[in-house]
Amino acid sequence: MTTDHRGYFGELTAALRAAQVPAEQIDTTVADLAAHLAETGTAPEEEFGPAADFAAQLGGAAPAVTGPADEAETWTWTADVYNDRRLLAVHGDQGWEVERLDALGRFVCRRARDTALRWEYRREIVNGKQRDKVLGRLTPEGWELCGEWFFYAYFKRPKAASAGPAAALDALPARPARSWYIGVKGWIASVGWLAVVAVILTAYYSRNLDFAVAFPVLLAGTFGMTYWVRRTVTKSCGDTT
Template sequence: MNGYFDELAVLLRERGVPAERVASTIEELSAFAEEGSGDPEEEFGPVAAFAEQLAPDGWEPCGTWFQYAYFKRPGAASVGPAAELHAPPPAPERRTFFSRRFYLLVAAVVALCVLAVVLIGISLVKGGVDGTGFVIGAAVGAAGVLVAFWLTVRRQTR
């Protein structure tokens, strides 16, 4: 093992990471670095900054649901009141958070709706289809979406 991984192991132990987790992490990282450039500093960055990323204040993942990850503090169950946070993290500034994937989904849905309207418009201009059903369906669908959005906003602002 080289000096980078020795220093990383010391820093992780100082931050309360269990010894078996430190050993497995160092083993995996050294194998990864050997497959790459061979220089861990080039692969992972400065050792102190990398250790901060690997030892996140005693929080550990405890489950996922779709894209959401849930974390827990393991000391809270075994240590009791001694595991209390002295400086809890600040409350989020926003109530809802939309990811880039959500915005991508919205953009795709809007693009598909525009495409449908354009294709129906082309067929109406050529005279092949009566567009009354499409117009009524689009109006009802748009009204339903607007009502659902209005109810959601109204519920969250109470």
């Protein structure tokens, strides 16, 4: 019988990190378990069961991570809908966890210094009843809703769920210097929408356009810009509705 249990303990370690068990506690637990197996000569699967199930038991019994606020970094950033998924992948690999989207649509992130994990993200289009359908499809796969903006919903999960031990983050890259990522297409969409509003308001206040005309045109322009943004993003990113 093999005595090399690195694969099992690697999976166990990654799962415990995903459950936010303190690193020191993980090391002590793994050392104790390895010593126990050395004495009994049994395989870890026979003694403890599947690594993921065993980690759930250990993680559930673990105390909550507490400590001074400076043990975790926080960072807030924003991007247009043409770049958000690419940047979420980049920053997720650096250990940044999106906690929520604020009222301005910015990603509010946190990164624990001692127990940082790699995170993966996905974006879905949600409309009305479709929201429950999307949640029902993704929740069983470990995806957690972390924010919504207009008709987009963002989901996160620890990368260990798909990459296993390879998702462990041993060193933390420096916090990005930028917090504003708006590309050319994003600026075109923003400026175009503002231009429509400006033209309508200027015409109205100069008394060249009646409110009964201005309001429907403004409303139509707003919906038109929203539709254009959604269509171009969906086409370029391959989202489904």
